[in-house]
């Protein structure tokens with residue numbers, strides 16, 4: 001048996017006809033950039049995530065960058081982000097000229113440790129970007145409270161959390177702005193690059209729309225400085241088709257996670273912790289295990305493919321040397337980086353495949369624990 005880390009082909013096969021129809025609509029209208037399909041997708045996705053406005057862009061990174069630009073965050077400002085996240089969260093801050101300020105994460109959820117945020121706030125701090133990592137919402141009530149106390153803006157990095165819920169409410173509409181990625185491997189993935197900005201604030205939505213299109217509302221009249229951050233027509237049409245299935249796919253991911261949990265609980269593996277008030281959408285199913293490297297290679301030999309999210313924390317990356325951090329500065333993040341392993345996870349993963357993965361983990365543990 002072969003178990004890929006993700007399998008985009010099986011899902012595509014199941015919706016192929018609809019995708020062809022959607023692509024044809026775009027071709028017939030030659031609506032290659034933005035256009036009607038993108039506009040409808042903006043409305044449908046915003047409604048799904050319980051936000052008022054959606055502004056579709058060409059990646060999750062662009063969504064974060066434009067959000068920060070809308071708030072006029074830049075040189076001299078500081079933005080708080082978790083130490084354990086994908087590099088894009090930090091890069092978006094850096095490219096405005098502002099400084100990302102890292103906060104360590106909690107061992108159980110691996111999300112930002114809300115008890116360590118206040119000590120990082122200075123008079124330069126302008127915003128907090130909580131990341132709903134692996135598909136599990138960060139503790140938004142506490143973050144919102146801190147933000148109100150210090151007059152900071154909250155931008156959610158919901159790039160891994162489409163459809164996730166915090167205390168019964170959808171992520172991406174809990175902060176001032178929510179950012180999503182439609183990178184193909186995400187829970188809602190385009191067939192290319194894509195992203196979206198969600199907000200209930202009409203003025204921010206308007207400004208985001210302008211910034212994604214060179215700062216203009218009217219062609220060749222540029223009111224503010226912007227970039228090319230527009231979504232392609234094909235991606236909007238594809239995402240509209242796929243959005244209809246998102247809840248079904250999330251249910252399948254959650255079912256797969258439960259199956260893994262059941263089998264792994266008897267082994268020396270730490271399974272993902274889900275807060276009782278959260279609906280985790282398992283973009284990634286991340287376990288913790290000693291001898292992670294050996295296990296990953298062992299599984300690879302059995303044609304079981306896994307990932308590490310992320311092997312090197314931001315503060316120890318070459319590109320972030322300028323933060324002036326050292327090893328030991330974010331102990332929880334560093335400890336996790338050495339122990340985490342993302343097991344195969346996608347909606348179409350079968351019970352047999354999950355059992356096969358777990359059997360091999362068990363076999364590895366019995367061989368290497370002796």
Ligand SMILES: *Cc1c(COP(=O)(O)O)cnc(C)c1O
Pocket residue numbers: 058059060061062085086088089131157159160180181182183194195
């Ligand atoms: C994927 C991702 C991004 C960036 O999205 P892209 O569409 O790849 O630019 C940002 N933050 C997090 C947490 C992500 O997982």
